[in-house]
Structures are given as C-alpha cells and as structure tokens.
Amino acid sequence: MKRTLPDARGHFGRFGGRFVPETLMAPLIELERAWTAAKRDRQFQRRLAALLHDYAGRPTPLYPAERLTEQCGGAQIFLKREDLCHTGAHKINNVLGQALLASRMKKRRVIAETGAGQHGVATATAAALLGLECDVYMGAEDIERQALNVFRMRLLGARVISVEAGSRTLKDAINEALRDWVTNVRTTYYLLGSALGPHPYPVMVRDLHAVIGRETRRQTRRVLRRLPDVLVACVGGGSNAIGLFHPFIADRRVRIVGVEPGGEGIATGRHGASMSAGAVGVLHGCMSYLLQNDDGQIATAHSISAGLDYPGVGPEHAFYRDAGRFEFVSVTDAEALEGFETLTRLEGIMPALESAHAVAHAIRLAKTLPRSKAIVVGLSGRGDKDVHVVAKALGKAIG
Amino acid sequence: MTRLEATFARLRERGERALVTYFMAGDPSLADTRRLVIEAARRGADVVELGVPFSDPLADGPVIQRAAMRALAAGTTMPRVLETVATLRAEVSVPLVLLSYYNPVLAFGLEAFARTAADAGVDGVIVADLPPEEADPLAAQAGAAGLDLIHLVAPTSTPPRVRLIARRSRGFIYVVALTGVTGERRELPADLATQIRRLRLVTTKPVCIGFGISTPAQVAAIGRLADGAIVGSAIVRLVEERAGSPTLVEDVGTFIAELKAPLGPGLGDPPQTPPVRAGLRAPARTPPVGAGLGAPAKTPPARDGLGAHAKTPPAGAGLGAPARKTTRAAGAARL
Incomplete structure (x- = not known):
C-alpha cells in the first residue's frame, strides 16, 4: 500500500x-x-x-484493562490513555x-x-x-x-x-x-x-496526532513483544483515530476498526454514521463520505456525544475504507452509554462519550476473539465533561 | 460565441457596463423568482445569476444564508431550479448564470447537470467552492455542453493564480472585491483599482466585480473600473423585506433600474482595456456607438427576440445619478 x-x-x-x-x-x-x-x-x-512531554504529559500510558478483559472473557484489551493528556483529550x-x-x-x-x-x-x-x-x-x-x-x-x-x-x-x-x-x-x-x-489540514492534523500510534507501536512491542491484533477508535471527523491508525497502515496483519456514532440506530436516520450510511460529496473543503439527501443538501447528524455529531468524516478514512484497509462499524447512543458505565465500574476510568463508542465496540469484539489476541482502544478523552449528559440519559439527577 | 460573450461584446460596443443581478432561486418561491427575473431583465439587468440553495453556504453572509434557508424550506431543489430556467428561457434573452456550491452539482451528476442546465437555457455556472485546481471534471462537462464555467479571482490570489483563473474562466471573470463573505458594505475596498489593473494585464476577458456592492453610487464606481457590477445581497434583502407584498416585483424592478442607471451607455471603454480591434478581442457585433471605438461593424445588433429586454432609456444617463433616492433609499441607508 x-x-x-x-x-x-x-x-x-x-x-x-x-x-x-x-x-x-x-x-x-x-x-x-x-x-x-x-x-x-x-x-x-x-x-x-x-x-x-512537559506540558501535555506525553507519552500517555498503554494500560492493560484486566478487569474489563476478564469480564469479556476473550481478547486482551489495552487502553491508549489519551484521556490523561493535559486538557483531558488527545x-x-x-x-x-x-x-x-x-x-x-x-x-x-x-x-x-x-x-x-x-x-x-x-x-x-x-x-x-x-x-x-x-x-x-x-x-x-x-x-x-x-x-x-x-x-x-x-x-x-x-x-x-x-x-x-x-x-x-x-x-x-x-x-x-x-x-x-x-x-x-x-x-x-x-x-x-x-x-x-x-488540504493541508487532514495531513497536518494526522501528522500531529500520529504520535498516538507511534507510542502505541513502541508500547505494544515492549509489553507484547509484537504489534497488537486490532486497533479500535471512535470516528467523528476522525482525528484521534487517524493518529492511532496511521503508523500501522503498512502492517497488514493489524486489523483497524473505526467506530461511528450510530445515534438512535442507523435505521432511524438519527445518527452520525457517514461511512455506513452516507454518500460521497464535498463539504468544508474536502471530498469524503457525507450524510446528505439526494439533492446534495447536508443532513443533520445526531449523536449523544457532541464530538461525534458531524455529518462527514476525514478524507483519509474514506480512502482507506474504500481500499479495504479500515473497517467501519457503528455503536448506538445506548451502547455507548453501556460502554461508559462498564469501563467506569470495572476500571475506574470514566471515558468521554466519544471514546465510550470505541470501548463499547472493543467489548463486543473481545468476546469473539481468543485470549491470545490483543485489542488497543483509543481512549481519546475523559468523561467529566459528559457526566451531566450521562445523568440525563440514565434519568438521574446530579447531586 | 456564447450568449455571455455576445452580451459583453455588445455592451462594450455601446460603452455600457453590465449590471449583474443575483436572486436566490426559490426565495420566496420559484414562481416569484420567475417573475423577478423577467422584471430584472426588463428593468436593465444584463446578466441574471440564480443562486441554487445549499445547506452550508460558507462563502455567504447572513442575508444570502437566510435566503438559502427559506428557499430550501420552500422545497427548492436543483431539478426544480432547472425547470424554472427552462420556462424563463422562453421569456427572457439575458444570460442566466447558476451560482451554487459543489455538492448540489455533484449530487446531480456532473454530466447530467451540464447537459440539463444547457438544455434548459443556462448560459454559465459559478461554483463558490470550486477553485480551478479542482474544476477539471466539471469544466470538461460544461465545455462539452456549451456552458461557461466562470471562475472567481480574490484579493488574496497570487499573480500565478490570477493568470490561471483568467485563462480558465469562461464568459467573464468574477472579481471578489474583498476578503470576506457576500453582503453589503459601506465602502468599496481601496485597493480594488489595483486588483483590476493586475487582472487587465493578463486578460482581455470581461471582468465583473461582486461582493459588497449594494448602492447605485457603488455601482457607478465599479462602472468606472470594470465591465460589470454584480449586486446580490442588497437585492436579496429587498426581496426578503417585500416578500408577500403585492409590490415585490415592482420594488425590486425599480431598484434594479436605479442600479443600472449609472452604467451607461456612452461611458466609453473601461480603463486598462486594450482598444477594440478585430482580432484582438471578440469581433464586434454592433455598430460602434461611442466615438473613437473604431470597430468595424459586422452584423446588426444581436438583439433578436430581446423585446422585453429594451431598457428604459436612462434619461440623462452618463454617470450622473438621476433617480437615486426613491423607494430604495430607506433600505439602502440601513446597512
């Protein structure tokens, strides 16, 4: 490639x-x-x-989520802890x-x-x-x-x-x-x-986030003595995902999975899954997959997580999807909330709702894979900012 | 020669500048758009631009954004705009230019769009977010269909870009007067004359200036620089204000006549343009009106079927402003 x-x-x-x-x-x-x-x-x-290094707090840890792994009973799950960066996200x-x-x-x-x-x-x-x-x-x-x-x-x-x-x-x-x-x-x-x-934003932003993937390569080599089997990250515009994925593109044995916001379900039309349900078009300066109607008007995306609430996706993701290198799946609002709760309870890590989409899919995937496989989840941000959204969704009042 | 080229050649012969008026198609309805275009042509518009609404008009200011949202809410789509153009073509002979963003064109299909638009009687197309580097696919289809793809040049365009755009643009060159979005401004940018001079050095194609031009006085100033003035937001705002009123069409027509008044005929050549000579620029179509133009007359005025287009003779035209403060004054003052 x-x-x-x-x-x-x-x-x-x-x-x-x-x-x-x-x-x-x-x-x-x-x-x-x-x-x-x-x-x-x-x-x-x-x-x-x-x-x-000194200000943002890099490198961020690659954390083996043992209790989560145990609960899933399948592949080992590692979290790339971008939530620990200064300001709380990648x-x-x-x-x-x-x-x-x-x-x-x-x-x-x-x-x-x-x-x-x-x-x-x-x-x-x-x-x-x-x-x-x-x-x-x-x-x-x-x-x-x-x-x-x-x-x-x-x-x-x-x-x-x-x-x-x-x-x-x-x-x-x-x-x-x-x-x-x-x-x-x-x-x-x-x-x-x-x-x-x-251009050059998609390249520049990718290059600046590729540090995530480069660290992950080094860290998995140290911990596992090899590369991970699967990478999973949430994709709105796709910055944390491309940062994690890009250094692994040439490693064909590493499976790469982007997780799109399924909102209330793809069938309801209220979602943000431009890869799963969009068509090629031009928005905000680049050609990519977009949520749009037959007349080329851009649709409104929907997701419980504001950071994934975008009707398009980065062009490099679109390219590697069509090339068959990246897979894309979607996770609904409800599944993301479940991912949020599970990670919080089992690991004491409150993920951003964006990252909770990746967590939810990793849980799903881990259950289907043997213990010998390793999944790295891009934990792109911390969840403090979303606590009120979670409370509302769970029908609970804060305090 | 395309209808746009012929229009500019004819105006040039008469020492006249083009008034290019913009309407958002479907605002408030396509039936109104149809009536407005006919009235615009009757009252002095030389070229009519029709905006095809797009959900995310990032080059437009608030006035045209609102118009686009109204047009979309009224169910305006590319196919329906093209149908409207087809019915208009039977009634007006002014060049009609579609102005949109790339995604609605792409969604229609480039080849289908070019063919359908040309068949409907569209003369040119401007795509706000399609610079020449990305325009080859559409340019190929437009060229094959006989549609002029008009490019824009901006104050930030570097000399090599100005040359590229001048070479690629068909029909005319759209000069964006300022760095910014569409919308009325109190004053014209000071460096406009320099920008036009730079452009004239590399092209003999007609040059029209748009963005921020809203009053007859500003139009008059543009008439001293370029081949045409493009007025958008001021007209769209008047349509917004008068929508639903029985005087909508008449008020817009009056404003357009006021805008056209300072644009000639009898202004001579725009500055910095080479003299009209056969072989140097498009062959003259009409007998020279102004003295000293010296272009050999070739054919009678190409005004066949132009009945409705006959302009109200600008009584005491020239650059003076005969009827400036009429119905429009109140609105125009409130920028």
Missing part, C-alpha cells in the same frame, strides 16, 4: 482536495509551505516535542503543533471550531500558553450541552461565539469559522481541530 498519500494537491485517491472559495486558496498554499518547512525545522520539532497534540505553527507564521489571532468543546478548550489553552488572541465558534446547541467546557474556554481567555445557523452544531461552527477566516485571513490562523477540511 502506498504511503506517499496524499498527492501534491491533497488527494487521497478521489477524496480530500481543496474545495474552498478562491480567497482561501493562496492562504492554504502558504499554510502548506509553512507546515512543510516547520516539519523540517529541528528547532520547531524540539519545541513541540518538549511541549508534548486534541492537545494537534493544537500545540498548530499553535506553534501560527506563531511561526506571525499570526497573532487563532480561531477554532468546536463540537464537544474539547478542541475549543485545547485551543484556548494553547493560545493562553503562547499569548495568542483566540475566538472559538461553537454551535448554540453544543453550548447548551457543554456548558462546563464553555466556561473553561472563557476562563482561559478565549471568546466563545455562539453559532445559531443551521443545525447549531459542529458543522455550522465550521461554516462560521471558515467565514471568519475568509474575512480575516491575512491576520488570522484557522486552527482546525479534526483530520478534515481542505
């Missing part, structure tokens, strides 16, 4: 590319050049590595890299979109650290669902801008961030939070 993807214009086969208004074309080309130069700049790389890996790049490009203002608020919090954190002005776009519905993260962003000095348009979720926040960027492109850096959007 080729590892030189994407091509010079950001295409992963027919996916990816750069479908943006002309105003953004030259800035995207400039961004691509700046990123290529930064990757080769030893000083930049040293600074990023130091921040990841998002910080990408944000530190891009915020350093923004500084290197002499941009004093960063903007970001956020769904669950994790990327917004991470961006606000990096902006505070590097002294950058920061505006975060967030759908009005997500602001209601994630009040705690909104307050965290404000404490960190960011402005949170409520987006009332469309479905009032992540997709609309991205539209609004892109409109801001088109307007202020000369002074502003758009710090995109997932492995999607126009």
Whole structure:
C-alpha cells in the first residue's frame, strides 16, 4: 500500500482536495509551505516535542484493562490513555503543533471550531500558553450541552461565539469559522481541530496526532513483544483515530476498526454514521463520505456525544475504507452509554462519550476473539465533561 | 460565441457596463423568482445569476444564508431550479448564470447537470467552492455542453493564480472585491483599482466585480473600473423585506433600474482595456456607438427576440445619478 498519500494537491485517491472559495486558496498554499518547512525545522520539532512531554504529559500510558478483559472473557484489551493528556483529550497534540505553527507564521489571532468543546478548550489553552488572541465558534446547541467546557474556554481567555445557523452544531461552527477566516485571513490562523477540511489540514492534523500510534507501536512491542491484533477508535471527523491508525497502515496483519456514532440506530436516520450510511460529496473543503439527501443538501447528524455529531468524516478514512484497509462499524447512543458505565465500574476510568463508542465496540469484539489476541482502544478523552449528559440519559439527577 | 460573450461584446460596443443581478432561486418561491427575473431583465439587468440553495453556504453572509434557508424550506431543489430556467428561457434573452456550491452539482451528476442546465437555457455556472485546481471534471462537462464555467479571482490570489483563473474562466471573470463573505458594505475596498489593473494585464476577458456592492453610487464606481457590477445581497434583502407584498416585483424592478442607471451607455471603454480591434478581442457585433471605438461593424445588433429586454432609456444617463433616492433609499441607508 502506498504511503506517499496524499498527492501534491491533497488527494487521497478521489477524496480530500481543496474545495474552498478562491480567497482561501493562496492562504492554504502558504499554510502548506509553512507546515512543510516547520516539519523540517529541528528547532520547531524540539519545541513541540518538549511541549508534548512537559506540558501535555506525553507519552500517555498503554494500560492493560484486566478487569474489563476478564469480564469479556476473550481478547486482551489495552487502553491508549489519551484521556490523561493535559486538557483531558488527545486534541492537545494537534493544537500545540498548530499553535506553534501560527506563531511561526506571525499570526497573532487563532480561531477554532468546536463540537464537544474539547478542541475549543485545547485551543484556548494553547493560545493562553503562547499569548495568542483566540475566538472559538461553537454551535448554540453544543453550548447548551457543554456548558462546563464553555466556561473553561472563557476562563482561559478565549471568546466563545455562539453559532445559531443551521443545525447549531459542529458543522455550522465550521461554516462560521471558515467565514471568519475568509474575512480575516491575512491576520488570522484557522486552527482546525479534526483530520478534515481542505488540504493541508487532514495531513497536518494526522501528522500531529500520529504520535498516538507511534507510542502505541513502541508500547505494544515492549509489553507484547509484537504489534497488537486490532486497533479500535471512535470516528467523528476522525482525528484521534487517524493518529492511532496511521503508523500501522503498512502492517497488514493489524486489523483497524473505526467506530461511528450510530445515534438512535442507523435505521432511524438519527445518527452520525457517514461511512455506513452516507454518500460521497464535498463539504468544508474536502471530498469524503457525507450524510446528505439526494439533492446534495447536508443532513443533520445526531449523536449523544457532541464530538461525534458531524455529518462527514476525514478524507483519509474514506480512502482507506474504500481500499479495504479500515473497517467501519457503528455503536448506538445506548451502547455507548453501556460502554461508559462498564469501563467506569470495572476500571475506574470514566471515558468521554466519544471514546465510550470505541470501548463499547472493543467489548463486543473481545468476546469473539481468543485470549491470545490483543485489542488497543483509543481512549481519546475523559468523561467529566459528559457526566451531566450521562445523568440525563440514565434519568438521574446530579447531586 | 456564447450568449455571455455576445452580451459583453455588445455592451462594450455601446460603452455600457453590465449590471449583474443575483436572486436566490426559490426565495420566496420559484414562481416569484420567475417573475423577478423577467422584471430584472426588463428593468436593465444584463446578466441574471440564480443562486441554487445549499445547506452550508460558507462563502455567504447572513442575508444570502437566510435566503438559502427559506428557499430550501420552500422545497427548492436543483431539478426544480432547472425547470424554472427552462420556462424563463422562453421569456427572457439575458444570460442566466447558476451560482451554487459543489455538492448540489455533484449530487446531480456532473454530466447530467451540464447537459440539463444547457438544455434548459443556462448560459454559465459559478461554483463558490470550486477553485480551478479542482474544476477539471466539471469544466470538461460544461465545455462539452456549451456552458461557461466562470471562475472567481480574490484579493488574496497570487499573480500565478490570477493568470490561471483568467485563462480558465469562461464568459467573464468574477472579481471578489474583498476578503470576506457576500453582503453589503459601506465602502468599496481601496485597493480594488489595483486588483483590476493586475487582472487587465493578463486578460482581455470581461471582468465583473461582486461582493459588497449594494448602492447605485457603488455601482457607478465599479462602472468606472470594470465591465460589470454584480449586486446580490442588497437585492436579496429587498426581496426578503417585500416578500408577500403585492409590490415585490415592482420594488425590486425599480431598484434594479436605479442600479443600472449609472452604467451607461456612452461611458466609453473601461480603463486598462486594450482598444477594440478585430482580432484582438471578440469581433464586434454592433455598430460602434461611442466615438473613437473604431470597430468595424459586422452584423446588426444581436438583439433578436430581446423585446422585453429594451431598457428604459436612462434619461440623462452618463454617470450622473438621476433617480437615486426613491423607494430604495430607506433600505439602502440601513446597512
């Protein structure tokens, strides 16, 4: 399998590319050049590595979830603990890299979109650290669902801008961030939070999260003396998943499974499973699988987890799905909640509802595999932010 | 020569600038859109752009976003817009240009879209999120169907990009006046003349300027720079305000006549354009009107079937502003 993807214009086969208004074309080309130069700049790389180690808390542990494994009675389950990163999710890996790049490009203002608020919090954190002005776009519905993260962003000095348009979720926040960027492109850096959007974002975000997969390779080699048999991660836009998966793509014996949000069930139409139920189209600057109607209008995604509530998916995932390298399955809201409860009770680890989707599928899968197999689950974030959502779903009051 | 090329050549001969008006198809209804387009053509619009609504219009400001949501809520789809164009084509001869985003075009199918649109009488297509690098598949189909694929050039476009866009764009070149989304602005950007000069150095194709142009005074200023002025949000907002009113069509028509008034005829060539000479640019179609244009007349005015298009003669035209403060004044002041 080729590892030189994407091509010079950001295409992963027919996916990816750069479908943006002309105003953004030259800035995207400039961004691509700046990123290529930064990757080769030893000083930049040293600074990023130091921040990841000393500030974000990397490397994150690969934790053998023994009680969970025992309960499932099948394959061994390991958790790649991105929930232990500073700010509580993998998002910080990408944000530190891009915020350093923004500084290197002499941009004093960063903007970001956020769904669950994790990327917004991470961006606000990096902006505070590097002294950058920061505006975060967030759908009005997500602001209601994630009040705690909104307050965290404000404490960190960011402005949170409520987006009332469309479905009032992540997709609309991205539209609004892109409109801001088109307007202020000369002074502003758009710090995109997932492995999607126009080239070079899918590549840049992947490269910055690939540290997850590289650590996992080293750690499984040390613990198991070999590579894992299966990788499982949740996929909204797909940033934590591509970060975990990418360093294993050439290892054909490692099975790679992305878990999409099944919402209330694929058959109900209320879900966010763009791979399982979408069609190829163009949204937010790239070609990929999208939830849309026959007329090319983008559908509203639904998931109990705000971070997976997106009607598209990163182009590299789309490519490897079609190439047969990645498998995609879906997990419903109810199953994700079960995963959340199980992991909390058995291991004392409260996963983000996004990550709970991956946990739920890993449990399902482990039961079908022998003890000799090893599954690594990308535990992308911690669940504190979701406690009120879980309480509501379980019909319980907090306190 | 396509209908767009012929239109700009004819205007050029007369020392006139194009008024390009934008409507969101299906706002408030496709029947209204049909009546609005006919009225626009009658009152001086030289090219009509029809927006095909998309759920995620990321290049548009609030006015056109709202119009798109209304149009979608009213059940507007690409096939229905194309049907509307087909019925319009029998009534107006102005060039009709569809403006949308790539996904609705892709969902229709590129080949089917180009063929159906051309058959319906669409002359050109603008896709807001399709830069030339990604446009080959659509350009091939559009070219085969005789549809002009119009590209946009932005203030951030580098010189090599400006050349690429100028070369690829068909019909005219759409100059985005400012870095930003569509919508009315109080002032035109100061560097607009420089931007046009850069473009004129590399192309003889007609150049129209859009984004942020909403008043007759701004249109007049554009008329001194380019071959045409594109007005979108100001018209869409008037449609929004008058929707449901019996005077909708008339009020929009009056506004369009006001916008057209400062655009000629009799303005001479736009600055920075090479003189009209056979062989250098498209052959002249109409007898030269202004003095010193010196283009050999080849054919009689290509205005067959243009009955409805006859413009209200701009009484005392030129660049003066005859009827500026009428019905529109209140709305235009409230930017």
